[in-house]
Amino acid sequence: MFLHESARTHAAPLAATAAEQTPFSALAPAGPAAAAIAEVWWWMFWGSLVVLALVCVLALHAVLRRSDRPVPLSARTLILGGGIALPLSVITVLLFHGVRSGDAMLPQDVGVEPFRVEVTARQWWWEVRYPDVDGAPLFDANELLVPAGRPIDIVLEADDVIHSFWVPRLGGKLDAIPGKTNVLRLTADEPGVYRGLCAEFCGAQHARMGFHLLAFEPEELEGRLGARAEAGLDREGAGSQAFAQHCAACHSADGRIGEPAAGPNLAAVRQRRHLVAGWLQNEPGQLRRWLDDHQTIKPGNLMSDFSHVDPAELDAIAEWLEGQ
Template sequence: MNVLDPAGPDAGRLAELSWILFIGGGAIFALVLAITFFAMQGSDRSRKRLSGNWLVWTGGIAFPVAVLTGLLVYGLLLMGAESRPAEPDLRVHVEGRQWWWRVSYEEPDGSRLESANEIRIPLGREVEFVLTSPDVIHSFWVPSLGGKLDMIPGRTNRLRLTADRPGVYRGQCAEYCGGPHALMALEVIAMPAGEFDAWRAQASSPVENAPARGGELFLATGCGSCHTVRGTSAAGTIGPDLSRLGERRQLAAARLPMSAENIARFITHGQDIKPGNLMPEFRFLTADETAAIASYLAELK
């Protein structure tokens, strides 16, 4: 997660602009320090020279006007470079929720592929993120790929990003959204377009051969009232879709690395791991039951 390590053209422009500002700002600051030093400690001759009106005219008026005009033109050119083709290559709907991300890929046939907290995108293709929120204001920010954009209840914001370099890029909710806001992160996995297409083709089908006992317990515990697992009667939409949970790299909005042990911990002690999150703790489950559910979920890949 680094603004100065861009992995796509949008982040690249931001990084370029940042460097110009840092270096330019640093140079001007050094110049002002130097002038101040000579004004206080310099010889009589240099002090006399600095006391003239010319310094106000040049340093106070001409210089800022020139620099700011230059920056404005440059900024407008940068923004102009963002003019886009009418249709993006891929559209991903991301809904910021307290305190996770609902992810929904638009499929070529018009249907949706549901997931959460992890977004896979193809390299080199332009992706439009359709950003919404049903509860409070969140902000979608993946620094390595581009700038941030708020997710505002009742409004749809669109952000287009492209990744040039394969990798895993962390994102973070960048607008305070209550309780565990700081623990509301996500990961964007940029992968070669061919791999992405292959993944997407199989991701919408249900996982087969998941451990049966864990699956039964998952339903009997009532998990399905909030979570969906495709191919089962679990079709809840209150919490994240778990259809391919085991495939994700992270758990609980990039709070913990994915593993059966961590899933089990989250089921029984989720409030310790992510205080204030909306999933209740299921402490009455026996260790054995929790482990069965966790390994079932970890096998969904």
């Protein structure tokens, strides 16, 4: 008991640092679905280690034995035992664990109403919709704000090609397929920042198609979502007009309006921690830099070129979006 307690107090900060250093590690699970997967991983790890040790011992034995007598095992026993019984039993155990951990990813009735968030994957970013924030849908991008300690249903769709939604510390991957709706059930046990990525090659900027899942205590979540819903942009002014001219064909600047969705909704862009699908820290100057250098920052991305636009106009748009 005593030992157990002290081991735990030492393990907790260690686990926290490991998670910070390895935000993409499925072996630092932070929710039940990921824990089930990590368990299968450890079973396979220790299982294969035992088999390897066994093979080494047998090999050593074969090399070192003195006698010339043949091994008292018939070919039949070897084929039936090593070729059929052994793989069959290993695969059966793995199948059992695999199906169980796969099951943990699917929505099931647990007596608590899940939090629902809809995600549409595009080249190369994630549209995020909350069906009901103060009575109406709210549109955002590349960041999922969710409650901690409550099941989350992520309703996945795709626009252009097949993508795969993965938050390694929270659970397994699920494909986002055009024309099909898949639902992934995750739970983040504790508040925190969990990193996610596209886990299926989907084009040139696939490697820069990340996102962040931010889990909050329920009261804080309400405040945060409310703030995003109220991130109203001043409809007057030079920035607004220039935006209408150069950007509004692809971007909505109203969190309550989803279209056009060729580019991320920009109403609350200043509240996001990152720009361009988790790739740039959202620091002063980065948004403006993106407008000039976006083909260098994310080559091949689907935003148009603005080299023909007066830089002063782009300054005004950036200032307007950043709410200065």
